[in-house]
Each structure stands twice: as structure tokens, then as C-alpha cells.
Amino acid sequence: MEPPEQRPIRTDRALPSLEQRRRLVAVAAGRAPADVRLRGAAVLDPFTGAVRQADVLICDRWIAAVVPRGDVAPEDVAPGDVQRPPPLADVTLDGGLLSPGLIDGHMHLESSLVTPARYAQAVLPRGVTGVVCDPHEVANVAGVAGVRWLLARAAGLPFDVFATVPSCVPSTELETPGARLDVEEIEGLLSEPGIVGLAELMSFPAVVAGEPSSHAKVRAAELRNGTVEGHAPGLRGAALQAYLSAGVVSDHEATTLEEGREKLRSGMFLFVREGSVAKDAAALAALVNEGRGGRVGFCTDDQLPHDLMRLGGVDHAVRTAVRAGADPAEALIAATWSVARHYRLPRRGAVAPGYLADLAWWRGDLGEVAAGRVWKEGLEVARDGRMVADVAGVARTAGPTASVSDAVLLDSVRIGEDLEAQLAATLRWRDDAPVGSPVPVVGVLAASLLTKARSAVPRVVDGALASDPERDLALLTCSERHGRVERSAAALVHGFGLVRGALACSVGHDHHNLMAVGAEPGSIATALRRVAALGGGMVAVAEGEVLAELALPLGGLLTDAPLSEVVAGLDRLDEAAASLGVTLPSPLMALSFLGLAVIPELKLTDHGLVEVAAGRVVPVPWGPAGGA
């Protein structure tokens, strides 16, 4: 039996100090006045599923008591009620319903392109008071330090950011990340405050096949009492049983009721997902009513900037399910209580004595799931869709996580001095390769992570692979940018519509090397250099000029700018792309997924053109001998 390993105690701010406990109990018992009393609304109770009229008494950052209103049925008024002193502040709500703030049970903060503070500003007014994220983007760029940085940025916000430890960095061995998270790194992170377990085990085939390192990661999480999150699209039958037997406890990939029900009854906690990339809430709405008050939650997974601004966060998942028939009270319970219990988030998930005063007041028709007022730990942070608390200015709490400097994520884009020569070598047609045969072409699909494996006979100009705008064939490149190896890879891509210039970005899931699509190698080089000069971001160039750009200087993934600026920047990039002939919607976003070597059929990493299903780099007649 191995020696017990040490795990730091959760120093979660949800746990009151001794003095805070003394005050809290005094207020609850009626000996001291509440700081705030909320009255006039109904209160949702996840323990019985009921909704009842009650006053909520808040002391400091916690709920001290939930007191049934005097005008309720006698059997609801308990013996032992006392005459309470008037509260220091009284808030009268005009009907409506109080629930805990919503918790997004699985999401990637980096998909929003903004920092935790900006994300919080976007979703707090929607009634979302916390997220559990899988920070595998920052982990791919900056490893363990990146994860710590993200949590440090979140510390002190009136918003909860919990994280799972990314389990698949890199996501394949056919790409070069900025860092690796192997079992040792994972073990180290699992013990840190704010970490709740192991992130989605996307490599479910490896888990089912018994691959040792994935099982070692699971064991590390279980030994430290962490969750083991799953990701198993379409996994059914015996393979699903195997995935569960490994210790995986959840999934968010179900798209049909049948699949969801099999997963539920087999023992998975199910997140109903609604985000920019996957929209399953309407199809799975019935599951919300089948979770027995604890087995179903909600998540967004990836919420891109436009959707975040227009639709919100996980509130939109709840709203979508309710519109499709989920019971509103059960949906709110799923989005709060069930998620908090699944992750064992202390003192969260109910409007009940002792819980954090994280509250959302839902106005009028609950089917709209529209938050009127929102409190985080007793502080009113939003009202009528707007922030009323200063998120950006909230002082950071002292502690180990607050000392992680931005330096770990700045200047993260390193390209070689002679980029043009590197690209030329990448595009150079091999001497021994005949011209005139078809080669693989990446076929981009609108609004999809999937690509089709196409083929075409390429134009070869001056001994180099060339674009062919008339056939909608552009050059696609991926250039390593973490400073670990100087290399690029190239391919032809169909579907952008690009006829001149280039687009480039430093967001290139999951390895986040530089992705570019262009008509001319020169434009590609210009675009890549501009991305590097920005410290990361997205650019559109033509004829040596930058037409539009969005700086993402934090890891080449994120910016401190407000969400509205990011959306405006993306809009300008889309317009610029359109001026280059691009017809594909959201081309920069599409470009950022063309290196995602876990989603079929054909993707491009710095290693080369990857046939995803076969898990191999395809030999091509251009580039350095033997491939990248």
C-alpha cells in the first residue's frame, strides 16, 4: 500500500472564519439583525423541489436564515420562530423567484477570448455566478503556470472560477504544444485550491482500450478526492460501461435523448450543453425532468464572443431547455444544486442557511429565465442586465494564487527570424514528386468543427504549392510558435472563398500554434509577423497592409479588453475577410479549429496534414523530406 500523499486543505472563501460564524449564527437565531433581508419573492428549495414564499436573511457573505412569510399556510410556519430584529437593509422584490446563482458545469473560458474578469462582467447580469472550467488552452500554451495564472486572475472576483486539471495536453502526439501535462504535472495541480478534479477525458478510446497513462491520471484524481470528468460523444453499450468502470463520472456530449438516457441510467452525471459549438438543450430538455433532482446539470462548453454577448452564458442553456419543455424549477435546480453537489463546491447551490449568498432573482415569467438582480456573496453585482459592482476594481485576495504574474502568458508567440524561408521550405514541391496527381485537400464546412477530406490536383508554381482562387483552393499553414521547434506545415484548403491576402491567428486548437490561410505566401508571412508583433491575436492582411486585427496578448489566446471590443474586433475582421473574397462565415473562428487533430476528417498541425481517424500524418509531395 503506497504511503498517503498530501493534499492542501481547500481554503475556499466559502468557509467562514470563527468570528464570521459567531455573527452568522446570531443572525440566524434572531439575536442580531441581518445585514440584508430580501423579501417579496418566492424561494426555490432543491431539497424538496418546492417553491415557497420566504424572506432571505443575509449576514456578511452568507445566507443566515430562510424564513417563511407570515402569510403562508400554518403548517409551513414552524414552531420555534422568533421575533427578529429589523435588518440593517431591506430589499423588496416584486414577486419573482430567488434561486442560487447559476453555475456553468463545464466550459472553456478561453473560447470567449476574454479574461475571467471580463467573462464575469458578461454573465453575472445573466444570473451566472460561477463556472467550472477546463483550462486546456492556457495549459497547452503555458502548462501548469498557465492554469495557475487563470485561477489567480479569477481570485478576488465576485464570481467563482473553479477548474479541472486538463487531462489531454497535448491532445495528440501529432502536434507541438507549449507544454505537456503528464501525470506528474496533473498530480501537482490536483492538490491546489480551486481545482476540483480531472478535466474531460477526451481520449475515451484510449481509456476504453486500457491505455496506462490515462488510467494513471484517473487514479491520481481519485486518490485526491477529485472528480473525473468525461467526454464521450456517441459512446454506448460495452464501451460506455468500460469508460465508466474506469472511474469517469460525467459526460456533456450527449445529443439525443436515447443516448442521454443510456448514460444516465448507466451512472453518468449528465451536463446538458448549449453553446456556440454544440446545441443540445432543446433535444435533451426532457432529461432535466428525469434527473431525480441531482443527476443532470447544465453547461456551455464553448461560448464564443458574439454568443456570449448576445445570448449569455449557461443561463441560455437553461432558457433553451425550459422553452423546449423542461420544468423551470427543475432546470434551475439542475443548474445550481446539482452542479454544486456533483463538484462538491462547499456551501453553494441552495438558498438555505449557511450557504453563500450567491443569488439570482428571476423576474416574472420563469420561462424567460431572465435575471433581474444578482448577488454574489451578499454583494449586489448586477441589476436589470447590467453590472452594478466594479468587477475590474475588486481587490484581489491575498494568497498564493494572487502572485502569478502575467509574464507567464506574455510574449508567448515566438517565430523564427527567417519566417519567409521557413514557409518557402514548407511549400516547396519535392524534387522527386510528380506534378499532376491529386493531393489531399482540407474541406472546410460552415459552422462545423468537422472537415471533409477532399482532393484536387494542385497548382504548383515556381516549384512550390500554390493557391488557386478560381477553384477556391487557398494555402493553409500551421507554424509552431512556442519556441520548441522551428517548423511549419502546409496544405491546401477548400471553402474559404479567399482570393487574395491572408488571415492568421494564434488561436489554433488545441496546440495553439499559428494558423494561417492565404492566397500568397507573402501575405501569410505578413500576417504571421503581425500576429507575433501583437504578442498574439487575429489579423487580416492584403498587399502588405493590415486590414483588421484583434490583439490577444495573453498567451495568444486572451485579451483584457471588454467583450464588446472583442466582438467589434471580430466583426471588423469578418468584414476585412469578406473584402478578401471570403464567403465562409466567421472565418477566423473556423481557421482556429483547422488544427484540431481530434476532430475528423483532415486537419493541419505543425507536424503536418493529419488524417484524424487513422491518427497519422499524411505524406504529401511538398515540404521538407520525410514530412515536417
Add this chain to the structure above:
Amino acid sequence: MEPPEQRPIRTDRALPSLEQRRRLVAVAAGRAPADVRLRGAAVLDPFTGAVRQADVLICDRWIAAVVPRGDVAPEDVAPGDVQRPPPLADVTLDGGLLSPGLIDGHMHLESSLVTPARYAQAVLPRGVTGVVCDPHEVANVAGVAGVRWLLARAAGLPFDVFATVPSCVPSTELETPGARLDVEEIEGLLSEPGIVGLAELMSFPAVVAGEPSSHAKVRAAELRNGTVEGHAPGLRGAALQAYLSAGVVSDHEATTLEEGREKLRSGMFLFVREGSVAKDAAALAALVNEGRGGRVGFCTDDQLPHDLMRLGGVDHAVRTAVRAGADPAEALIAATWSVARHYRLPRRGAVAPGYLADLAWWRGDLGEVAAGRVWKEGLEVARDGRMVADVAGVARTAGPTASVSDAVLLDSVRIGEDLEAQLAATLRWRDDAPVGSPVPVVGVLAASLLTKARSAVPRVVDGALASDPERDLALLTCSERHGRVERSAAALVHGFGLVRGALACSVGHDHHNLMAVGAEPGSIATALRRVAALGGGMVAVAEGEVLAELALPLGGLLTDAPLSEVVAGLDRLDEAAASLGVTLPSPLMALSFLGLAVIPELKLTDHGLVEVAAGRVVPVPWGPAGGA
């Protein structure tokens, strides 16, 4: 912010090694044969509340897969099913229902008077595969070492013993325990394997009043992710809100539906209790159906030897509730899944892939809740009400807990050399005290922990307090036996019917000093000396002879003897007591509660006669000046 504290990792045997995981996944996926296949029964699923026909495939100590039977409705047969190799062993069950083994959610092992191995032998055939105990008896006698001893004795048994850290040792400051568990001791224990949190905070008035040390104990448990168990009989309204605001998460003391429902909706996890001392399962049966599949569990609290042998363990609580109208499936879910989730017991509480193969097969009419066959971690341990595995011979697993020697609990009864003189001093009528006035008398009630405060004019013979059999007034004594202070206290007791001789025992809740009731001081001394010579136990003596005895040499609380011998011993003691004129049923048991200074109205500790409600020692006209 205080520095994070360290907590050893849970090295629970529920977590497979890497090699075990490899095998488990292979069996689940259908690549390798199961060790055992159970087929023919229905399987209970706590995730959806359904019961469905399925085969259960076991690999090593875990369930690898739960495979719907071929003859079920097509929608239940999942895509992705495989042709599985035949299992190494096939077990055919004749209908019936498979559930996980039951888990007693709150109990005191010491009430059974037997060791964990003997307790396991008694309840495994009933379908009970685990308990969560509050070992405050051994803690009162031997402190932290006592708790570790109990867990060490349980290690290696095919039976789960988890423990909470006793929170109230001593239970009052008006008694002398063998050890104290203050915040430091509690913090130390909270980090140890097998410990799930803080035990029932019986001092709920102190918690509600904001008393600092109780809140410090709660905080210590929360910091270490442990549960905070409650004990709040009759607590309602504002005081209940205060108790919950302190962080307490459960209760087992509800006796009415109304009280139970208020506690449930206020946020408490509710244990429905049925044991020797409290019988609430019938009254609370309806709550089992209201727990939304997760908020209600079952427990026994105290199960005395006769009941343990005749009725069983927590299975009897389930049976009682079902007979009173609880849905059988919901009751089994409450007794397994809900308890396992409440305490976060890893890989326990469901018949599902990855869970320990702790299984109970319920025959025929589920309302009888009669276990036909029982498995613990894949090993069949019981069949048709009998053990079929050797519990006593199971090798202990290596590890820290296995090295706690019995020495910490042997020779735990220390009495002074001159016991007779000590007793004489205790009974000596004070020179300045008038004779002829009434004095307080402890009024024993049959089958109750309560006593009535009576009074009577005592017989004083030869300057000493004396018994008066004609008025059913016997001498009651409490003698410190932990070796911390040489002292006894005495009082008159009414209700035993004892006319000659004496009874004595080393079980004296909660401080476990020596309790005796007798007609003559000489008989009392004889009885106490015999208890000490046994190393602890219960005796009946008359005329200098031991009429009957039951040795409890482990801490003066427990014996390694089989349960049947203990029951026989108690029966002989009861007969012997009857021969002494005793009319009170179970007089030794009643005697063992007469020092319980937290239950009204009047109790006797080594400090003296305690008026429980007032929380003070009553001055009496006998004994050393100024009281004990």
C-alpha cells in the same frame, strides 16, 4: 489567509490499482471474461429510480458492467453491445432484486458490546455491508488511540467501517472521561484514512449560542472536506436555521413527519432511525418517498445485542419503513446510494460499472427486505441468513491502521486500592446535615434514557446513606475508573426493585466510569472489584458471590466473543438480577445510562448527582465536603 493544511490522501481500498483498472476495463469492454456473472435478478438503479433485468459482471472486487438482458424491450438494448466471452463463474439468481449492500449511516458500534468483526458477522447476512460510526465510547475511554484501534480492528474485514470524529468528548464538564477530544485531537483525526468528518454535534444549544469551540470543530471539519453531522431533537424554527447556518448538514433525531419535513426543506440530510433506543422508521416512512432520491438515508444509532441478533442492523430500519408504506425501491436507494453520496464514500452506493461489488440479493417479496445472498467486493460472504465467508480469519491489510495493538484498550479499569474506604466516604452522611429531610432520588423509567427527579427522606444507617428495599430505594454509585482521579459519587435510585446484592458495569455512558446499584455497600464493592478484575464488564453479585457476569475486556466496553455469547451472558445477568428482586427490564442496560448527564432529569456521574437541565451538580448531604 491562513496557510493551507495538509490532509493525507484517502487510500480507500475502493480505488483500483493500475493493473486492476486495466483488467476491469477489459472485462467491461467485453475483451476479457468476468470473474463472476450474476444473472436472473432485477437490478436497482438509483440514477433513474428504475428496476430492470440485467446481468452484473464482476471483475476482481468491482462491478465491471451491468448488461441489460436479451429479453428486454428493444429500446433498453443499447447499440454498442458486444459478444462477451463467458464468465469464469456463473451465478444464477432466482428472480429477486440486486441492490448495493446497505450502509448504516449513523451508529455506535460499541452499543452492540462486540468488536467490528463480530458486528460484521451479525449484519452481513442481513445485507448490510458497511457502517458509518461515531466511536465516542472508545474515545471517552482511550481517546484518539481508541478511535484508531477501532478502525484498525475493522481494516481487512469484508465490511466497511467508516467513522466520524467524536465531537463531544467528554459530553459534559460534569464527568471525568478517560480522555478528551479537543480541537487539536479532532484536527489530527480528521485527516486520517477511514474518517469522513465530524460526528454528531450533540451540543446543539452551544452551537446555536455561538460557543467558540464547537464552531472551531466545525471549521476544522469543513477545511478538511469532512461532513459535519448533526443531532438536534426537536430543533425547529430560528434555532434550526442557526444550527444549519453553522455548517451542520444532517440529523437523525426527527420523530415526527412535521419535524422531519421542516428539517428536510431547511437543508438537512435526514437519517431515518430505527434501533434499540429510538424507533422512528414507521412514523417517518413517508419521508423516504420525499427525499428526491438523495436527501434521506437510514441508520440505527444504537442497536443493543438482543435486537442486533433478533432483528438485524439497518436492514431492520429499511424493513420497518417499507412495512409502514415507504416505496421499497426508494427505501433501498436511501439506504445505499443516498448514504454513500452524503458521505462521499468512493465507488459505493450503486450497482453500476466501476463500483465496488458490494451486493445484496433480496429474495421474493421486497417488502420483507430479506437478504438471500450477500457479496462484499465480489466475495460472497453470506447466504440464507448465514455467514459463508470467514470474517474472523480474513487477513488484515498491511498499513498504518493495522498496527494498533489491543493494549490501548486492555486493563482500562483502574480502581483505587481501598475501594471500600472510598465508597464509605462517598456514602458518609455529613456531620452538619440534618436527617429527616427529603433528598433527590433518581427515578428510573423502564425502557427509557430519561429519569425522573424524585425525592424521599432517606434511611441513614450508622452515619451513612443506606438503601431501603421496602420503598424500592437502592444505592447508586459512580466510580471513576480511568485512573485520572480517585473518586466516587452516590445517590439513591428508585425503580430497580433490587432488594439484595448489587449490579455493576463499566459501561456508563458517556464517560464510562463504573456504575453500580446495590442494597449494601459491601455488595457494591464486591461487584466493582469483579468488574475491575475482568478488565471491564457487567456483574451481578450477592453475599460475596458472583451470580453472573459478562466480561468486556476491551475498554470495559467490548468483547471479542460472538454475539450469541453476549446475548446469553446478558440473559444470565437479567436472571441473576431478577433473583435479587429486580423488576426493571434490562437492568444492566438501564444502569449503563444512569450516568448520561445530557439526558434529563437527574443522573449520577463521578462528579456527583447532576441536574441535567440546569447543568449542575446538586449539593447533597452525604459524601466528601463540597461534593465529589
